[in-house]
């Protein structure tokens with residue numbers, strides 16, 4: 001790091017990072033308040049390259065939203081519907097299995113599956129779904145259900161303790177749980193943007209339980225709405241503390257609130273700027289010293305900005321995704337999928353070494369073929 005390019009107010013933090021010392025929440029706030037984005041990127045890059053060298057990864061995955069029918073109405077969510085709503089949908093197991101079967105010849109290694117808190121699907125439906133997906137290909141990793149879906153299944157569907165529920169899901173084929181639903185942990189903000197959702201302690205407890213079973217998961221943060229940067233620092237503090245305890249988080253995936261369809265308390269909120277998204281990624285890379293990977297969710301950033309973020313702490317561009325719905329129902333204008341060629345091109349053009357990964361961020365041979373489509377960055 002060239003210390004001459006680090007402004008005075010960031011020097012002590014830069015020195016801590018170089019000495020591999022942990023930064024405090026106060027330090028995180030100092031970082032959030034700087035406008036020297038390039039200095040922030042340089043500091044974040046120290047952590048990024050210490051942990052991941054020059055590699056930048058992506059996963060070849062297939063998204064499935066089995067249903068958007070949900071008993072909750074989180075204020076930021078344009079995805080959820082009541083059964084009677086025109087935009088409500090619910091796929092049959094056969095349809096989901098067919099879609100995943102069709103994706104297997106493309107080389108996908110993971111199916112990523114979340115949905116609403118469905119009021120009437122039964123325990124056997126969820127278990128049959130997992131078993132049938134598992135039967136398609138023993139090597140396919142099934143990453144499914146947010147912490148709140150897991151709690152919904154435990155309390156209302158399976159009517160069993162959390163751990164027993166997770167064990168049954170795992171026996172049926174669940175490979176890992178997703179990091180969604182964390183939003184912002186602060187209880188006041190949480191009550192305003194997603195009343196009725198599980199508390200921070202409950203979200204953390206689902207992941208703690210899963211990690212205690214040997215499971216791995218990712219973690220997320222939804223920012224750029226009514227929260228302050230102090231709320232973000234506090235959110236990351238809780239994640240860092242749980243990671244100290246369990247070591248079960250593989251990666252952190254922050255994403256900005258998509259405001260296009262917003263209403264109520266979220267009306268008139270402007271989309272987080274490119275500057276703010278890069279700043280947030282860099283701060284999280286520096287603060288979360290015990291989480292190995294930082295993912296840029298290109299669905300939210302757009303691939304061009306996700307590519308730039310590879311110089312601001314990010315070491316992973318998420319995946320091919322193949323049909324994202326949740327952000328697009330909220331108004332996102334990014335593509336709904338990326339090709340391997342486009343992801344690898346974005347990584348190489350940023351001067352990083354592109355590597356395909358599995359669901360736990362482990363490097364695997366690339367499924368790219370010489371005949372892959374010409375690589376162009378899809379515009380956000």
Ligand code: SF4
Pocket residue numbers: 068070071072073074077079080115116117148194
């Ligand atoms: S965010 Fe999840 S829990 Fe909340 S309304 Fe949407 S689907 Fe339901």
